[in-house]
Amino acid sequence: MDYLPPPERPGFDEALETLTETPGVRAAVVAAEDGLPIAMRLQSDQDGEMWAAVASSMGRLAQRVLKRLARGSLEVGVFDTDRYRFLVCPLRVGFLLAVCEPQANVGLVTLEMQAAATALETATEAMADGARIAPAE
C-alpha cells in the first residue's frame, strides 16, 4: 500500500500509522471542525481534503442528532455504504475519520480508533504546552 508523505505532526503520524495498519482500514484523517485537514494517512489515489470534509460533516451530523435525542456526547459514528464503512469520532481539535472496507470489523476498528484518539489528544496537548512555554522573542 502506498501512502502519501504525511505532514510533520509529531505524535499524529504514529497514531495514524498504527490505525491504518488495522485490517480493513484504508485511510485515516484528522480534520478540524470546519473540515480542513490537519493530518492524514492515505493511499496515493485518495483525496485527503475530501475525506477531511467527510469527517467534519459526518461528525457534526452525528453530534446534532445525539443532542436532539438527548443521548449525550458523541463517542463514535459508523456510516455504512455499499462501497465503504466510515467511522468517525470526536477529538479536541475536530474529528478522526477511518475509511474502511465495507466488511471491516467495527469492534476492532473502534478499539484502534479509541487508542489513536488518546494518542492524538496527548500529542495535541504536548503541542499546546510547547507553544505556551516557548520563550518570547
Place this chain on the structure above:
Amino acid sequence: MGDLGAVENQEFRTGGRRQRGGPREPKSYYRLLGRDPSSLRFAEFAECCRSRGQLSEAATLCARGLMRHPNYATGHVVMGEIYYDQQLPDRAQGEWMEALRLDPHHPRAHFRLAELYAERGETRKAAAELEAALVFNPSFGEARALLAKIETRSEAAGERKVQLEAAPQDRAQERSAGLTTSQFNELLAAVQTCEFVENALLANPDGLMLAGNLPTAAGPEAGAALAVELAREARELLNRLGAGKLKSVLIRGRDGSLRCVALPYATLIAALKPEAPLGGADAEIEEAVASVRRLAQGEEERGGLSAAA
C-alpha cells in the same frame, strides 16, 4: 446545517396547488429567521407566502434559503411551486428535477412533476411519477386520486391502460411496498422485542411517522422528522462524494446509541439503551427488515402494481 428538529407542517408537506391559509403568520417566521438566518424553515416560510399569493416575496425568501442550503431538496420543491404559480413551468420542472437528483425518494417532487406531465398530456410519464410517489408514501391521497383520474381518462378515450415505464431493478423491488400501517407496526414490534431497544419508529420519506415513537425535546413528532433528516443528509453527503449508497448509520453517544436504517420506502430508527452493546439490536433489526421485504414481495406476487395491457 439548520434546525434538524423542525417538523414540516403536514399541510405544508402535502398541500395542494390551490392556495390555502399558510401554517403560520409570516411575522413569526421573520422573527425565527432573524434569530437563525441559516434555518431550514425558510422553505416553510416561503410556502406560507406562496399560499397567501405573495409570490415575489416567496421567491426571494426561497432563493436566499437555497443559496445557503443548495442541497435541501424540499427547498427546491417549494421553489418549483413558486415558479409554477408565476407561470414559469419550465423553471418549475427544473427545480423539481433537481430535488429528485438530491433526493430520489421525495414524494412531493414526484407528485409535482406528475401534475405537470398530466397537464401536458404526457400521461405515461405522469403515471410513472405518481407510482414513484406512492411507493415512497403509500398514504399520499392526492397522488392516488390523480393516478385514478389519469387511468380513468385513458380508459374512457379507448386508449390502452397506462403502461408503467420499466423500472430499474431496485425500483421494481421498491414498488412492491404497498404496505399497511399494521404491517409497519409488525416490523416495529419485531425490533422492539429486543431487550436493548428503548424506542423505535418508522418514518416515511416526508418525515411523517408511520409507526412507533421516538421522544425528543421537541416532541414525539420531531423524532420522525429527525430520522428522515439524518438519512437524507447522510445520503446527500455520500452522493456528493461518490461514496456509494447509504445502508445504515450507527451513532453511539455517552447516554445511548442510535441505529438508523435507510429502507427504500421508509426510514427506521431505533434508540438503544445506554447499557446496550454497539451491535445489540442488529439481529432484530435485520430480521425485521427482511420480514418487511418478504411481506413486500408477497404484495408483488399478488399483483400489486403491475399495469395490464
